[in-house]
Amino acid sequence: MAGESWQTDDTGALFAAILGLKDAAEAERFFRDLCTIGELHDMAQRWAVARMLDDGLHYADISRRTGASTATITRIASWLNHGEGGYRAALDRLAAWRGAGVQAYRAKAADKGAAAKTTKARSRRSRTS
Numbered sequence: 001m002a003g004e005s006w007q008t009d010d011t012g013a014l015f016a017a018i019l020g021l022k023d024a025a026e027a028e029r030f031f032r033d034l035c036t037i038g039e040l041h042d043m044a045q046r047w048a049v050a051r052m053l054d055d056g057l058h059y060a061d062i063s064r065r066t067g068a069s070t071a072t073i074t075r076i077a078s079w080l081n082h083g084e085g086g087y088r089a090a091l092d093r094l095a096a097w098r099g100a101g102v103q104a105y106r107a108k109a110a111d112k113g114a115a116a117k118t119t120k121a122r123s124r125r126s127r128t129s
Contacts, residue, residue: 049076050087051094 021027031040045066052062059073068076080087 049073050080053077053080054091
């Protein structure tokens with residue numbers, strides 16, 4: 001799976017932009033601007049499948065829970081076990097965060113996102129007044 005020519009200056013710039021985001025709320029805004037709803041749902045589904053595979057669930061159960069085809073689940077399992085290591089790194093980091101109470105971080109990020117939306121709405125209202 002390695003050796004494909006997917007790495008370009010543009011993909012590098014994209015990854016740099018993602019790494020430069022401050023928090024989950026900023027990432028949510030960036031990805032919503034970048035992706036269609038369908039693309040976000042597809043990525044979220046793949047991530048859900050990877051987490052369920054890592055938890056040891058059977059393909060049929062994963063398919064029933066996520067709506068992903070068994071072909072998609074098989075492909076994700078292949079990347080999880082023989083890919084670039086990205087799924088594994090993210091799953092391991094997620095496990096570490098869970099142990100460190102990342103739910104509190106997630107709630108804090110959501111609060112920041114709501115505050116940013118309120119500020120943006122106030123700014124729009126003041127320009128139209």
